[in-house]
Amino acid sequence: MKLFSIFLLLFSLASFAQINGDHIVETHFRINGKDTNHVMAGKPTTIEVWYTHKDTGEVYKDFKLMHGKIMHMVLIKDDMSVFKHIHPYHDPVTGIFQITLNLPLSDPDNFHTAEALTKGGMYMLMADVEIQDVGMRMGHKMLHAMGENPVNTILMDEVNPDGSITKFFTENGKDYKINLFMEQTAGCSGSLVEFRVSLFEKDENENYIPAQALEDWLTQGAHAVWVSDGLMHGMHHMHFAHMHSALPVDDTEFVFGFHDNKIMKSGLQRAWFQIKENGKVLTIPFTFDYQALPSAQCR
Ligand SMILES: [Cu+2]
Known part of the structure; x- marks a missing residue:
């Protein structure tokens, strides 16, 4: 029970930071230099993300490390058949994070970029950061990928008698x-x-x-x-x-x-x-x- 209370406490703190961040921060995404949702499956696709203050328009440039990276990005297809976990690079001068999907990188923490988006369909892109003095912020953008989109039926894994x-x-x-x-x-x-x-x-x-x-x-x-x-x-x-x-x-x-x-x-x-x-x-x-x-x- 004690462990559970700690979880509750951590969770409340996290939600507070999230709400705080949401209130004044605007998240911006740009795909291949444009304000669009459309991408081509299998083609190199550059994602840019940046954050501004809602009232002043000022770009946030200071981020805290979370688990060794200042941004964690996850790409999930709407049928749950694709999951990619990557780490965009931050330009401290402009404040813009950037990564290119469908290109191989030698970075061992970005082994998922090479074949990140190879099928057509709808994807959710989620970017997690912690902005200095503001708090955590999770931005998301829906991507619509043009290309062949085979039907994937995700089947439930077989369950052992003990539930595992x-x-x-x-x-x-x-x-x-x-x-x-x-x-x-x-x-x-x-x-x-x-x-x-x-x-x-x-x-x-x-x-x-x-x-x-x-x-x-x-x-x-x-x-x-x-x-x-x-x-x-x-x-x-x-x-x-x-x-x-x-x-x-x-x-x-x-x-x-x-x-x-x-x-x-x-x-x-x-x-x-x-x-x-x-x-x-x-x-x-x-x-x-x-x-x-x-x-x-x-x-
Ligand atoms: Cu990560």
């Missing part, structure tokens, strides 16, 4: 197994949702053992983004959660917590967990059902 989900995959020449367990605890306002994730690798005897070469990525043991189906319905109420975990200490578990107070929508969900193993960042999607708990009765 196990997936197997091969990446960078290694065979992995990953387990996900979700637990909900009702609180006075909303509930605490906890995800516990364990990563295993296959050893030479074909046995799965805890992943041997885990390391921090961007100051965190692991990163996760969780969205509900229909995340884009309503620009001001996005069903979106961003979570972090420390590296496992005594066991194999990464632990992610999120305080959900009518943010997520019951039904089909997708979460992407990003874990750095053996020098490479793995991005592992899970598709699952979630039913928001009613708040506990508190006085």
Whole structure:
């Protein structure tokens, strides 16, 4: 319960900063030098983002580091089939952040830019910053990509009898197994949702053992983004959660917590967990059902 109160406190502080930032800050996006929503799938696409004071028009130029970067950007397709996590570059002279999609970069923290937007369809672009003396700000822009848009039906992952989900995959020449367990605890306002994730690798005897070469990525043991189906319905109420975990200490578990107070929508969900193993960042999607708990009765 003590842990839960800390979560509630952190969450309230975060919301305050967010509201504060929203009040006076205007977020601007420019795509290929234009004020447009239209992009071409597979073509190099330059995204620019900057922030101005609503009344004075002054461009904000001072940002705080959050998890090793001053901006985190996430691109998610509306059918939840695509997830990209990238880090635009900041020009301190102009205050403009910039990154080009669909071009490979040697930056190991931008391995997702190379094939960021290869299919037609609708995408949500989200940019997270913390402006010095103002607070956190999440800006978003809907992109409409022209190009072939094959139908993707996202299927629910198979659930084990104990409610967990196990997936197997091969990446960078290694065979992995990953387990996900979700637990909900009702609180006075909303509930605490906890995800516990364990990563295993296959050893030479074909046995799965805890992943041997885990390391921090961007100051965190692991990163996760969780969205509900229909995340884009309503620009001001996005069903979106961003979570972090420390590296496992005594066991194999990464632990992610999120305080959900009518943010997520019951039904089909997708979460992407990003874990750095053996020098490479793995991005592992899970598709699952979630039913928001009613708040506990508190006085
Ligand atoms: Cu990031």
